[in-house]
Amino acid sequence: MNSKRLLAAALVSLILPLAGAGAYAAQPAGSFDQVLPAKNRIDFVFKQMNVPVKGHFKKANVNLVFDPAAPAKTTVRLDLDLGSIDAGSADANSEVVGKPWFDLKTFPTATFVSSSVKPLGGDRYEMTGKLTIKGKTRDVTTPVTVTQNGNTAAFDGGFTLNRLEFAIGDGTWSDTSIVADEVKVSFHVEAERRAAK
Amino acid sequence: MNAPGQYSKPAVIVHWMIAILVLVALPLGYYMTDLSLSPRKLQLISWHKWIGFTVLLLFIPRLIVRLTRPVPAPVDTMPGWQRAVASITHVVLYALIIGVPLSGWMMSSAKGFPVVYLGLVPLPDLVGKDEALGDLLKSAHELLTSGLLILVGLHIAAALKHHIIDRDETLVRMVPLLKR
Ligand code: HEM
Numbered sequence: 026m027n028s029k030r031l032l033a034a035a036l037v038s039l040i041l042p043l044a045g046a047g048a049y050a051a052q053p054a055g056s057f058d059q060v061l062p063a064k065n066r067i068d069f070v071f072k073q074m075n076v077p078v079k080g081h082f083k084k085a086n087v088n089l090v091f092d093p094a095a096p097a098k099t100t101v102r103l104d105l106d107l108g109s110i111d112a113g114s115a116d117a118n119s120e121v122v123g124k125p126w127f128d129l130k131t132f133p134t135a136t137f138v139s140s141s142v143k144p145l146g147g148d149r150y151e152m153t154g155k156l157t158i159k160g161k162t163r164d165v166t167t168p169v170t171v172t173q174n175g176n177t178a179a180f181d182g183g184f185t186l187n188r189l190e191f192a193i194g195d196g197t198w199s200d201t202s203i204v205a206d207e208v209k210v211s212f213h214v215e216a217e218r219r220a221a222k
Numbered sequence: 223m224n225a226p227g228q229y230s231k232p233a234v235i236v237h238w239m240i241a242i243l244v245l246v247a248l249p250l251g252y253y254m255t256d257l258s259l260s261p262r263k264l265q266l267i268s269w270h271k272w273i274g275f276t277v278l279l280l281f282i283p284r285l286i287v288r289l290t291r292p293v294p295a296p297v298d299t300m301p302g303w304q305r306a307v308a309s310i311t312h313v314v315l316y317a318l319i320i321g322v323p324l325s326g327w328m329m330s331s332a333k334g335f336p337v338v339y340l341g342l343v344p345l346p347d348l349v350g351k352d353e354a355l356g357d358l359l360k361s362a363h364e365l366l367t368s369g370l371l372i373l374v375g376l377h378i379a380a381a382l383k384h385h386i387i388d389r390d391e392t393l394v395r396m397v398p399l400l401k402r
């Protein structure tokens with residue numbers, strides 16, 4: 026490599042990030058898309074012999090783009106590490122790994138991909154998307170409340186899913202008089218506005 | 223208070239209601255903990271909690287009966303040391319009738335499992351969710367339970383000894399059906 030080419034390479038590498046910054050500026054100014062992973066919370070409550078038991082997932086990877094000016098263009102993708110579950114007790118945690126429950130060996134992650142978002146007025150929206158757990162995909166719809174605070178937005182919502190539609194808790198565990206079919210899921214995600222950075 | 227020759231009817235009824243429930247809760251407790259997690263286990267644990275909580279509830283009428291109705295004096299033929307052992311045993315049994323279910327309830331709360339009595343009535347959590355406290359309360363429940371098991375064993379053995387060997391009225395006073 027001669028010195029001219031080196032110089033050219035150095036110049037290009039200097040200019041490229043600037044070009045990138047130009048592209049940023051061209052995006053809609055107000056999109057929230059820098060998810061703050063540490064703030065993610067995916068909680069759930071299920072009933073066991075009518076006793077509400079709380080659990081949550083410790084690791085969730087969320088990608089989202091939300092522009093308050095064009096909410097219908099919102100896209101959300103969630104990749105949930107099912108192995109990061111806390112199902113309420115050590116006993117339950119080792120149980121849900123197995124085949125009748127999440128069958129983690131075969132299906133380590135659950136995904137959610139949004140397909141549409143419609144404004145309900147104010148800061149409330151309705152999001153529909155495809156939820157895939159244990160190889161089974163179902164449409165789910167959930168309300169989402171967006172709380173903007175300067176350059177951060179918090180997204181909160183929750184919906185009820187029927188665990189048996191995803192074959193979660195198969196076989197003897199499918200007796201819903203012991204573990205109810207309905208599982209209440211709630212989420213909290215925070216994202217920052219990219220343009221502001 | 224003049225000591226009667228008999229336990230009052232309410233005292234007998236409440237003694238046996240609690241005795242039967244305790245004699246079910248004990249083996250059920252040991253049996254269910256040995257099972258691996260299954261729907262059956264969850265069901266048995268719930269039943270265990272309901273039975274145990276019923277014992278706690280029944281303690282209230284039992285205490286009222288104990289405080290308002292005279293209790294028969296020990297049979298005349300009983301030596302002093304036996305009277306002492308019997309009354310200490312009874313006091314400790316009363317304490318365990320509260321302590322055992324209460325520790326169970328607290329353990330449940332600490333482990334993050336609220337108790338829903340009979341699957342219908344949610345009971346308040348006695349303590350917040352706390353893993354370490356839960357383990358401690360579990361040991362407490364096990365320890366108190368072992369104490370209960372031993373004392374109930376002694377208690378039953380003593381009752382049978384009075385009836386079969388001493389041939390006195392001790393058991394009959396608590397089991398009027400046995401009246402000869
Ligand atoms: C008269 C009342 C009760 C008796 C005689 C009793 C007895 C027992 C016994 C013998 C065990 C097994 C202990 C061991 O493994 O060494 C046990 C476990 C247990 N008891 Fe109780 N119990 C009573 C009340 C309660 C109550 C009221 C609750 C909760 C509301 C409760 C909750 C539990 C739980 C959750 C376990 C299982 C602990 C574990 O393995 O994780 N018990 N009980």
Ligand code: HEM
Nearest residue numbers: 241244245288293296312315316374378381392393395396
């Ligand atoms: C087959 C089982 C049982 C038998 C045959 C039995 C028999 C008796 C008898 C004969 C007495 C009267 C003692 C006296 O007159 O001094 C008595 C009193 C008592 N029993 Fe039991 N019992 C049984 C189970 C239990 C259980 C499981 C408990 C508690 C968990 C219990 C708690 C008591 C207490 C606290 C008293 C004292 C009552 C008082 O004087 O205030 N018993 N029992």
